[in-house]
Amino acid sequence: MNICKPTGTIWILFERRQRRSNGGYFRMKYLVTGCSGFIGGNLCRRLATYGEVFAVYHRQPPLALEGEANIRLVPLAQLETLIRHAPIDMVIHCAAVHPRSGLNAPAYQEYLWVNGELTGRVVEVANRLSATVFLYLSTISVYGEVTTGCLDEKTPFNAPDLYGASKYLGELVVQEFCTASASLCLRLPGVVGRSGLHAWLCGIKQRALHDQPITIYKPESLFNNITDIDDIVRFIRHLPDHLAQPFDRLNMAASAPLPVIDAVSMMLGAIGSKSRITVIDDSRNSFVISTGKLQEQYGFFPVKTADVIARFSME
Secondary structure (H helix, E strand, C coil): CCCCCCCCHHHHHHHHHHHHHCCCCCCEEEEEECCCCHHHHHHHHHHCCCEEEEEEECCCCCHHHCCCCCEEEEEHHHHHHHHHHCCCCEEEECCCCCCCCCCCCCCHHHHHHHHHHHHHHHHHHHHHCCCCEEEEEEEHHHHECCCCCEECCCCCCECCCHHHHHHHHHHHHHHHHCCCCEEEEEEECEEECCCCCCCHHHHHHHHHHCCCCEEEECCCCEECCEEEHHHHHHHHHHHHHHCCCCEEEEECCCECCEEHHHHHHHHHHHHCCCCCEEEECCCCCCCEECCHHHHHCCCCCCCEHHHHHHHHHHC
16 A cells, blocks of 8 residues: 655654654755855855855855855856755845945846846745745845834835835745745844944944944834844754744844943943944934744744844954
C-alpha cells in the first residue's frame, strides 16, 4: 500500500528536527540578495556561520565577502544558475532602493524596478528553487506619515513616499506570486551597526564622535524605532520553527522603549562625547512601534532598546 508523504512547511520542519535529533548534521542553505548593502552584506557574513550562503549582487562584487568561507558570490545576471542548487531553505530578499541610495536621489523608475520588478524576478527564482521560507525585508516606511502614538500592523497607511509605496508593491508581489511554503514581509525600523549610515541613531553617533551639537525634539517621548544586525539574525534563525501562517506581515523593533533624551544621553555617555543636546519645538508626531504580534504570534522577544544602543555605541 502506498502512503502519500505529507507536504508543506510543517512536515519539512519536522523532518529537520528528526535529522537533528537522530544525530544528523543539517546546514541551512540561504539565498541573500543585496549583499553589497549594509544589511545584506552583514547578514551573509553572519549566516555563513550556520550554513551555505548564496550572496547575490547587482553591479560590483562586494570585496568584503570575497574569499569568505561558506559564501558563494552570484551576479544578479546569473541568478537563474542557482536552480541547480535547489532546494533552498530560505530566501532573504534585502536588495532595495531607498532615498539615500547612491550619490543622487533615485528616479522613480529605479524604485519601481528594484523594489517592484526585481522582487518579482527573485520570487520567480525562489519558486523554482523550491524555497521553504521567503523572507522579504520591507520597511516601516510603508505606513507613510504616522499620526498615532503606537504603530502596529493594523495602522492604516497615510501617504507613504515613493520608497514606502514601492516597498509595499514588493510586499504585494510576494503575497500574490510566492509559492514558498511560507513567506513573510518583515517591516524593519532603523537598522544600526558598524557600517550603518541611515538610521536616526547613526547620525546621532556620528555627531557625538566629533563632539558636535545634537538637536532633538519631544525629549520625553518614547523611542524604540531601532534594531540591529544581531537581532535580525536571531529572528531569522528563530523563524523557521515559529511560522504563524503561509503569508504574513510583521513589524520589528526593539522592546522596552526609552525616552528620546535617555537614548541620546546613553549614547553620549558610552562614547564619552562632549556634544551638547539642544531641544527644539517641533509639531511632528512621535510614536513607538508595537512588538505585540512579534512576541505573541511568533514567540520572539526582541532585544531591549537600551541594549541595542549599548551594542551600537561600542561598535
